[in-house]
Amino acid sequence: MWIINLKSTAKKTMNLYQAPRNRQLKIVSILGGEGVRRRLFALGFHKDDLIEVDSRAILKGPLLVKNLTSDMSVAIGRGIALKILVEIGPDEK
């Protein structure tokens, strides 16, 4: 029973803020206004990229997100993290 549950959660889409730490994640889509999207694109964060949440500041603070393909770390504020939808990445077992 729980195996089925695990499988279903593996494909579940969630926002980046809810995503677990230190797991490979895939960006499903980036919502939000044009300004925010453009800034994320400029920093090399696109749909289908593989990322990882490395750290999370206290009190609804920002996330430290690493792009696994370009190996670049970015601090992303909570408001923006809520607009990035991710799922568990393909390499995760």
Added chain:
Amino acid sequence: MRNSHPVVIFIGQPNCGKSTLFNAIAGYKAEISNFPGTTVKHTHSIVNIEGRLLNVIDLPGTYSLNPSEPAEKVVLTHLFQERPDLIINVADASTLGRSLELTLELRELEYPMVVALNMVDLAEKKGITFDSSKLEKTLGVKVIPTIAAHGRGIKELLEAAFYCLDEGCPVSSVRWSKDVEEEIAHLAGQIPADFCIVANRRFTAIKLIEAGQQFCGDFLADVDSSLKDTVDRVKGNIEKKRSAPAYEVISAERHHLALKISEQCSRVQRGRHLTWDKRLDSVLMHPVLGYPLLAAIFLAFFFLIFKIGNPLEGALLRPFSSLRSSLSAILGSGLLFHLADGLLQGIGGGVAIVLPYLFPLLFLMAFLEDLGYLSRAGFLLDTFMHRIGLHGKSVSPFILGFGCNVPAILSTRTLESRRDRVITSLLIPFIPCSARTTIILALVAFYLGPLWALGFYILNILIVAGIGRILTFFFKTPSPGLILEIPTLKLPSLGNMFRKTYFQLKSFLIFAWPILIVGSIALSMFQFLSLDRLFNAILSPLVVYGLGLPRELGVTLIFGFLRKELSLVMMLQALGVDYKSVLTVISREQIVIFTAFVSFFIPCLSTFAVLWKEIGKKVAFLSAGLSVATALLISIIIRLIV
């Protein structure tokens, strides 16, 4: 500035080591940092490199040619107006996939270009190895591996640059997916011959599609309405084909191409072992441990500055006071003496701020910045900054504000939205700069004890927070939120720190110091004409009834506007006592009220002027009004409770 010398532009993403490389080549003229976007002013210099004169320009770091911060916009202006003879694109080898995005975008310009693949040592440490000849072939431009910090690869880079300047090295842009390329080609064909074409037709077409408002999108309809229709149609077609906005499609094309090239030309053997910087980072950025560390680092930071500053200040001011007494012996007490005295005080005041306080502060800031710690502090403090309607990127200007408000306000140029810049600039004048800190130390710490001074600081921070909170009510548009690159921790080089400090100091020396000197001469005239009595009389309702201070202190408040740090000297002069016997004329409560009023009331003249210049007249006056109101309110509250 343009003349017959070939124009060479240095361009790269933030933290790619571009300024370090530029300095290694062009001397010590550009600013370096490890905090995204601090080279806000570009450096334009004619340099003699191996006997050839080149006009080299170091542009601020930019992630792409679609700017979002004012600092990045400088890049576009330069690229478009000053058609360079050569672009030296500095790419961070340790994050190649990302760096190549800008390289590919620059290639679209089809200007002669050389890529400096910088920080290959850092990449090697990460386990990345390159096939640079393959990269060169794929990109179609010369690629020179460099380690700017150690001067490696510089010679080869210069050889390649000279080769390109002499022989020319044609660059052609890369083509993207067929469906997108078709649309671009269609639009490029439709651009009329008399339209301002930047670089080439394809580049102009791409920018018309992706850049939106930034690339004459706003007035395109007025200039050429049929072209605007074509642009809109092409955008619509792309959006239909890919079911995503056109700007995203184009950005994704570059992104995927960059990642593909990076995968083809480099091999990564990523071990799971932790390097020293990762281990250090896991502590520095730790959600719990990070904060006491942050507090400890900044406490040590300020302690060190004032440990250095205090004795140094005394030593530096001694020759000035002896010069002053000999001046008075020679010139008597006439107009000439007052003019000379004002000038001397102005110069001395500048020296007393710059060397003892500002220099160590900026130097230590440079250390933290180059290390990469400031952006980490931004990460940690973001959540607190949110409470006052800002985000982590404003942390760095605030810390600078503790040294001098002028460079702090200048550094708000790295913030993307005007809203954030205005709020940050309105709050900076409430940060006790080194001049005000000396007053707090000399009055509060000396007469009431260090705990009072600490309390005063805490009160100050609370006031900044409170005002920030209130200001956000008036700025309805929300802050765009934090997206801040956290660069790899790097050991800063002493040379870079000095250069950076020098650049920050320059803004004080050029901008604030002259104002300080003029203010000082004005004050001296003021005394000469004995206008102080008049001002004491005018201000007495406020000073005596409002604040409960002796009437003689009225004039010092005017001085506070012209020169904050003089308030202390003026206070002693006005009361007619020496430093040790202040308590015989006023009470300790009055000292607290006076200090509170002086430190909050009105930004100093230099700060006011820089606010006017950077953000606008309205904000400068708003800031002045805000500080007067705050100073009054705080002093009266203190008076009521103490």
